[in-house]
Amino acid sequence: MADTIDMVDKLLADLKNIGGVEASIAASRDGLLIRANMPKEKFLASLAAMSATMLGAAETATTQVEKGLPTRVIVESEYGRLIIVGAGPKALLIILANSNSSLGLILIELDKSAKKLKELLK
Amino acid sequence: MVETGIPKLDEILGGGIPKGKSLVYYSQPGVEGEVFGMQTVYNTLKSGGNCVFVVSSTIPDIVKGLFKEYGWDIDEYKDRLCLVDAYNPLIGAPSDEKYIVANPDSIESFNKIIIDLIKELPPSTIVFGSLSTIMDLCGEKETIEAVRNWNKMAMLYNHVLVYNFTVWPYTNQTLHLIKEELFNAVISIGSIAERVIFGQYFGILKSDWTKETKKSMLFRVLRPGGIKLFIPKILVTGPFDAGKSTFVHALSTRAISVDRLGTTIAMDHGHVDYKGFSADIFGTPGQERFDPIIKLLSGESMGVILVVDSTNPADFVRAKHMLDITKSYGLPYVVVANKQDMPGALSPEEIREQFNLPDDVPVVSAVAKDKLGVFEAFEVLIDKITGGT
Numbered sequence: 186m187a188d189t190i191d192m193v194d195k196l197l198a199d200l201k202n203i204g205g206v207e208a209s210i211a212a213s214r215d216g217l218l219i220r221a222n223m224p225k226e227k228f229l230a231s232l233a234a235m236s237a238t239m240l241g242a243a244e245t246a247t248t249q250v251e252k253g254l255p256t257r258v259i260v261e262s263e264y265g266r267l268i269i270v271g272a273g274p275k276a277l278l279i280i281l282a283n284s285n286s287s288l289g290l291i292l293i294e295l296d297k298s299a300k301k302l303k304e305l306l307k
Numbered sequence: 308m309v310e311t312g313i314p315k316l317d318e319i320l321g322g323g324i325p326k327g328k329s330l331v332y333y334s335q336p337g338v339e340g341e342v343f344g345m346q347t348v349y350n351t352l353k354s355g356g357n358c359v360f361v362v363s364s365t366i367p368d369i370v371k372g373l374f375k376e377y378g379w380d381i382d383e384y385k386d387r388l389c390l391v392d393a394y395n396p397l398i399g400a401p402s403d404e405k406y407i408v409a410n411p412d413s414i415e416s417f418n419k420i421i422i423d424l425i426k427e428l429p430p431s432t433i434v435f436g437s438l439s440t441i442m443d444l445c446g447e448k449e450t451i452e453a454v455r456n457w458n459k460m461a462m463l464y465n466h467v468l469v470y471n472f473t474v475w476p477y478t479n480q481t482l483h484l485i486k487e488e489l490f491n492a493v494i495s496i497g498s499i500a501e502r503v504i505f506g507q508y509f510g511i512l513k514s515d516w517t518k519e520t521k522k523s524m525l526f527r528v529l530r531p532g533g534i535k536l537f538i539p540k541i542l543v544t545g546p547f548d549a550g551k552s553t554f555v556h557a558l559s560t561r562a563i564s565v566d567r568l569g570t571t572i573a574m575d576h577g578h579v580d581y582k583g584f585s586a587d588i589f590g591t592p593g594q595e596r597f598d599p600i601i602k603l604l605s606g607e608s609m610g611v612i613l614v615v616d617s618t619n620p621a622d623f624v625r626a627k628h629m630l631d632i633t634k635s636y637g638l639p640y641v642v643v644a645n646k647q648d649m650p651g652a653l654s655p656e657e658i659r660e661q662f663n664l665p666d667d668v669p670v671v672s673a674v675a676k677d678k679l680g681v682f683e684a685f686e687v688l689i690d691k692i693t694g695g696t
């Protein structure tokens with residue numbers, strides 16, 4: 186039990202160590218915060234909920250027009266980016282990165298981590 | 308009775324810990340267990356009682372700092388709190404406290420102080436900051452014998468004894484004695500990682516003065532604030548324009564909504580700290596075109612608040628349907644009869660009839676825009692979730 190928590194924490198810490206990544210968060214598909222590696226704790230719960238909604242809305246939109254499931258949601262904003270990927274049927278991963286980060290590198294690591302998270306929560 | 312100060316725990320214990328009884332907080336390593344004893348110390352002081360706190364895992368100054376972090380001013384009650392320093396002598400540092408355990412690695416040394424205090428003080432709450440530390444230093448058998456004796460004496464002198472104990476790998480015999488025999492009540496504290504709920508819980512393993520309850524509760528530790536019961540998700544749903552977003556904002560300490568052109572297109576999200584509870588509130592959209600999002604958001608709810616516009620019975624069919632798509636049947640739920648300030652609003656009784664609601668589903672009248680009835684609805688739901696009165 187406590188072991189799963191430790192392992193999820195490790196996975197999030199590894200993601201956080203990628204250059205330019207400011208926060209890494211695991212949330213449930215229905216918007217609950219699972220664990221996070223993020224300094225501003227106060228906004229965590231809403232960020233998790235909003236991200237689950239965005240990914241869910243994206244999935245509903247693309248599947249309805251028969252374009253299959255989206256691989257990820259990337260939000261480019263004024264001072265950085267927010268990336269959301271599904272991690273199995275129960276969870277998703279969220280990354281906050283600054284504008285100087287290397288998107289390619291983050292995406293590769295994020296996809297790997299998503300697969301791992303899926304296994305951890307089985 | 309001495310209240311523990313832990314929300315809901317006192318209620319389950321039938322008011323608290325009776326004089327002369329002992330209780331142990333039995334916590335798994337890695338969870339925030341120490342705060343339980345501290346919250347009981349602060350609560351005793353606040354309600355006018357006398358307290359002893361035996362500090363054995365760090366210096367008293369750090370413990371005082373911790374109390375501050377939780378927002379508990381113990382200086383105010385200095386004359387009713389006696390700190391026993393069982394740490395400084397261990398590292399050879401001088402101590403400012405009046406009561407000092409001269410040799411914290413010898414149970415004799417503890418006995419001398421504790422037994423004196425038990426005999427001299429008026430009925431008090433005596434809290435051991437870390438029984439496991441004493442055990443590590445003085446030996447398992449020796450400590451258990453001493454505790455057995457302290458508990459008996461406390462019974463004679465009408466004290467309440469509270470211990471924090473961390474479940475390190477002690478012998479099975481020791482753990483068995485602690486869990487089954489030594490204390491009148493055992494509160495277990497642990498962590499869970501179940502499905503997508505990751506958190507900490509406490510539950511009553513044993514209590515010889517109440518009916519046993521196996522129910523366990525999630526909690527969170529706030530700084531400041533201490534232990535709060537944690538409700539990860541309460542769902543607020545209902546038809547278009549019923550006042551869901553207004554309700555979430557009225558209830559929450561802080562909340563956000565994704566509304567465009569006056570209607571919710573994603574969700575409302577709020578956080579409530581109220582009467583020892585810390586809850587996150589998820590408000591759904593109401594319009595049918597957002598049904599996929601409504602379904603998505605409703606998983607893992609611990610309870611549901613169905614908001615209806617009391618002046619608009621035409622939408623009650625939709626309201627019922629929303630309970631269906633959010634899979635709310637089977638969960639505790641309350642109906643909020645909103646917009647009671649408007650002419651033509653149906654009364655809660657009329658709404659109950661129209662919905663054909665079972666008797667155990669409360670209907671609460673509300674004017675969400677004026678924050679009326681909002682906290683009542685929350686409290687009624689919380690009571691249903693925690694199985695209270």
Ligand SMILES: Nc1nc2c(ncn2[C@@H]2O[C@H](COP(=O)(O)OP(=O)(O)OP(=O)(O)O)[C@@H](O)[C@H]2O)c(=O)[nH]1
Nearest residue numbers: 547548549550551552553570571593646674675676
């Ligand atoms: N008179 C009155 N108006 C209210 C009350 N509560 C909410 N309203 C009004 O009702 C309208 C709709 O409120 P919202 O909170 O946006 O309703 P909603 O259920 O979130 O609506 P959707 O998200 O679009 O489904 C607003 O104009 C509110 O000001 C109330 O208690 N009395």
Ligand SMILES: [Mg+2]
Nearest residue numbers: 551552570571
């Ligand atoms: Mg709304």
